[in-house]
Structure formats: structure tokens, C-alpha cells
Amino acid sequence: MDVAINLLVNGLATGTLIFLLASGLTLIFGLMSVLNFAHGGLFAWGAFAGVWLFGLTDSFFLAIVGAAVIGMLLGFVLERVLIRPVYGDHIQQLLVTLGGMLVISELLKVFWSPNPIRAGLPDYLQGSIELGDIILITYRLFVIVVGIAVYVGLHLLLTRTRLGLIVRAGVIDKEMVQALGINIKQVFTFVFLLGAGMAALGGSLLAPYSGVIFAEMGMQYAILAFIVVIVGGMGSVQGSMIAALLVGVLGSFMAYFVPELSLAVNMLLMLAVLLIKPSGLFGAKG
16 A cells, blocks of 8 residues: 555656646647647756756755746747747648757757766755655655646636636637737747746756756657647646646556556557547547
8 A cells, every 4th residue: 555655646746747848838739839849858958957056056946946947048049049930830840849859958968968967955855754654755745736836826827817818718719819919929929938937847846856867858758748738638737737647647657567568558548548539638629
């Protein structure tokens, strides 16, 4: 029983990190119809920036906030330079953002190191909490709490504000939103910056979670994020949250009981959803 609970907590923490990457991606994909394969690079940049800022300031809070800001700045450059010229052309988006992903990964090696880098934690997030025979890692619980807080904040932004209403309307019909006199390009930029910041935040939280970071890690997590977007449904933050937690928990249990299927199980989940409901669990029927 204690093993199952530890695997569950581990899976929820992993799923939370994937959600931070996938939620921004699902809005970018759903609203802007942009296939942004460079999104995983922002995740990796968040990880490296977080480790660097933590060493510089000795403040974990400033490190993760600063990493999110750096991710947003980098996202602004990507949107203006690479993505804006290829709106509406998925083939060009695929080629341009894949190239951007490679460039971003190489820049990580230039600014920091081509070798893996160890990531540390502040003292107050180290250790574990014991509940009888159950041992829960403190940092994993912290990651889950942060993920829930971000989800609630994003949910309130999208459902309780005028800006959120415009974003949700844009996911459904961006042409109609533009016809109402709303500058859809500014909305696109806001959504892209929000998604980039969340990806970098996820990366900064992942660094101490995994203990070691490396430049190519972005592609690995980008694949999981796209699986989550497909399973949850484009444009659905709720779908991203549920799908990410499902992917994290399934991966955690499979890695323990059947390691050979730990990656395949997520592919099988995506295949099953595509066969049963191609629009995703919470996606609009098209």
C-alpha cells in the first residue's frame, strides 16, 4: 500500500510538471493553430535559468519566478521572429519551430555547458514527511501544490476575466473575435507569452525534481506535452490537467512494475483516445 501511494504521489508530481508545459501548448495550438515544437526548448531554458538564478541569488522563489520571466522574454522573440511570419502554414511552422528547437538547445550549451548540470534544493524543501509507513518526498508535494495553484489561477483567468473570455472565444472562432474589433494579434502574443512562461516555470521546477538537467531534455518533454494536448483536447486547460496527471500516474506505475512499457503506455493511451474521441477527452467536436 505504501509503495502504491508513493508511486501515486510521484506520478502526480510528474504530471503536474507536464501540465505546466502542456497547458501553454494547448492554448497556443488551440487558439493560434501553431505547431510549436520549440515549446520544449523553453522548458529546458527554464530549467537552466532556474538553476543559474538559484546559485546567483540563493533564493528558490526568485529563481523560479526569474526563470518564468526569462521564458516569456524568449517566447516573445520566438513569436515575433519565427512564428508570426508563418501563421496559417503548418508545414512551415513545423520546419521553423523544429529548427528553433535545435538552436535553443545549442544556445543552452553556449551559455552554460554541453555537459549535464546538477540542480540543488533549498534546505526547507529537502527531506520527507512520514505518515506511518508512508514516506512522502517534500519537494514532490511542493510541486503538486504549485501545479494546483497555477491551474486554479489559469482557470480563473480564463473563466472570470474579460481577457479570458476573449481567449476562450478565440479558441472556438478567432475570425469572429477579430470581426468584433478585437486585435487578435495582441491576444496571440499574450497567449504565447503566457504559455512560454508556464513552460519555463515547469522547467525550473523539474530541475531539482530530476536532480540533473541537460540541453536535449526539451524534446523529451515536448513529446509528452503533445501527447497530453491530444489526449486532453486542443484549447482545454482542464483537459490538459487531467491528461497530464493521467500520463504522469500511468508512467510512474508502469516504470515500477513493467519498465519496458513505461513509454509505450502513453502512446497506447493517445491511440485509444484518438480511436474513441479524436477531438480529445475535453476537446470540442469538430
